[in-house]
Amino acid sequence: MKEDAIWIKDQVKAHTKWFEESLPMIASENLISPLAKEMMISDFHDRYAEGLPGKRYYQGNIYVDKVELKCLELARKIFKAKFVDVRPTSGTVANIAVLFALAKPGDKIATPELASGAHISTAPFGAVGLRGLNPVHYPWDYKNWNLDVDATRKFLVREKPKVAQFGLSVFLFPTPIKEIQDALQEAGSAVWYDAAHVLGLIAGGKFQDPLREGVQIISASTHKTFPGPNHGIIIADKVDDDVQAKLQKAAFPGVTSSHHLHAMAALAVTMAEFEIYGKQYAGQVIKNAKALGSALYEMGIDVMCPHLGFTESHTLAISVAKHGGGAQCALDLEKANIITNKNMLPGDTSSVKPSGLRLGTQELTRLGMEKGEMEEVARLIYRVIVKKESPETVKKDVWELKKDFTKVQYCLNEGTEAYKFYDLV
Numbered sequence: 158m159k160e161d162a163i164w165i166k167d168q169v170k171a172h173t174k175w176f177e178e179s180l181p182m183i184a185s186e187n188l189i190s191p192l193a194k195e196m197m198i199s200d201f202h203d204r205y206a207e208g209l210p211g212k213r214y215y216q217g218n219i220y221v222d223k224v225e226l227k228c229l230e231l232a233r234k235i236f237k238a239k240f241v242d243v244r245p246t247s248g249t250v251a252n253i254a255v256l257f258a259l260a261k262p263g264d265k266i267a268t269p270e271l272a273s274g275a276h277i278s279t280a281p282f283g284a285v286g287l288r289g290l291n292p293v294h295y296p297w298d299y300k301n302w303n304l305d306v307d308a309t310r311k312f313l314v315r316e317k318p319k320v321a322q323f324g325l326s327v328f329l330f331p332t333p334i335k336e337i338q339d340a341l342q343e344a345g346s347a348v349w350y351d352a353a354h355v356l357g358l359i360a361g362g363k364f365q366d367p368l369r370e371g372v373q374i375i376s377a378s379t380h381k382t383f384p385g386p387n388h389g390i391i392i393a394d395k396v397d398d399d400v401q402a403k404l405q406k407a408a409f410p411g412v413t414s415s416h417h418l419h420a421m422a423a424l425a426v427t428m429a430e431f432e433i434y435g436k437q438y439a440g441q442v443i444k445n446a447k448a449l450g451s452a453l454y455e456m457g458i459d460v461m462c463p464h465l466g467f468t469e470s471h472t473l474a475i476s477v478a479k480h481g482g483g484a485q486c487a488l489d490l491e492k493a494n495i496i497t498n499k500n501m502l503p504g505d506t507s508s509v510k511p512s513g514l515r516l517g518t519q520e521l522t523r524l525g526m527e528k529g530e531m532e533e534v535a536r537l538i539y540r541v542i543v544k545k546e547s548p549e550t551v552k553k554d555v556w557e558l559k560k561d562f563t564k565v566q567y568c569l570n571e572g573t574e575a576y577k578f579y580d581l582v
């Protein structure tokens with residue numbers, strides 16, 4: 158019905174306005190650039206392409222093929238990798254494809270545990286379970302939010318998992334893969350790294366470089382620290398032709414038919430923009446996370462891992478056990494237009510009532526915020542969760558801060574020389 162369509166549009170408009178007035182701090186989200194947005198509503202959205210460029214099952218893909226080849230070329234360059242597939246339509250879809258390529262039902266896979274910050278794809282009720290795999294978990298050093306290196310070495314040699322998977326959803330520090338490389342080789346494990354959260358930091362050269370540290374295959378979302386469309390990617394190096402063929406077969410027809418061509422084009426545009434702005438953006442994201450961490454800590458808030466500088470990524474984990482718990486604090490912050498999520502911390506048993514919050518700085522950075530603004534964000538958070546000030550009052554000051562930061566930065570914007578060439582829609 159017409160009324161329903163109008164009502165739906167109104168909800169989306171209200172949501173958009175709300176987010177414009179808010180401080181979005183969910184660590185897995187980001188903003189796409191104006192050009193990437195144009196790609197998302199271009200005619201590419203309405204089309205199908207199955208298979209690989211030049212070997213499609215459908216006609217009408219002349220320009221789609223050109224864009225996909227460019228996307229692959231840019232990705233190979235940015236990640237210094239021989240093999241890329243941009244057909245998975247999300248990080249989870251990329252993970253399922255990797256699991257299909259590397260393992261068969263009944264195989265053993267080593268993963269971090271959910272309580273260590275792992276993603277549900279590696280849980281028995283997620284992709285790992287869907288593939289019928291047998292998960293075993295790395296010994297974890299909860300104090301340092303990372304693998305226990307010595308114990309993990311022994312564990313790998315003992316367990317000999319077919320696949321060793323790394324990567325987290327609360328990804329504070331690089332994984333010490335170089336340090337366990339000898340054990341991975343002795344175990345004969347295929348080494349897979351889920352970079353969903355840190356892809357933009359890796360691409361900007363500011364985190365670890367998994368492919369140079371012994372990882373064979375990276376899977377990722379392209380919309381968290383990498384500021385692209387909701388989509389997925391598989392990147393590999395030093396894998397033989399057989400594994401490449403298996404990854405491609407898993408990507409299509411395994412987990413996709415057509416691969417959301419509008420998102421693929423938006424990803425290509427984001428990669429082109431990332432070549433110009435990516436390094437600076439990634440560096441600022443991490444500086445901002447560290448600045449936010451120390452400002453919160455100085456106000457008496459329990460930010461995890463102070464002895465390690467809180468984080469080396471975009472993410473902070475904070476304990477709010479003494480301020481009413483993660484669920485309550487996240488709700489109060491939302492009322493003040495500060496958008497975060499509750500999160501389990503080591504020792505928590507309930508994901509519904511955990512003691513922590515997870516914060517990410519990538520989206521605020523993309524809007525141009527720097528250290529001074531992070532200190533202001535910390536004060537706003539403090540007023541809500543420690544001082545228990547009325548969220549309605551704090552909300553006004555959230556807007557005072559946010560109103561000067563509503564335009565996406567680190568990308569080709571209107572007025573920049575290159576922008577006018579892209580005037581598509």
Ligand SMILES: Cc1ncc(COP(=O)(O)O)c(C=O)c1O
Pocket residue numbers: 185247248249250252275276278324325326351352353354377378379388389
């Ligand atoms: C480590 C990790 N892998 C995979 C995913 C799934 O990504 P997507 O939402 O693109 O399927 C997430 C999502 O947050 C994640 O944190």
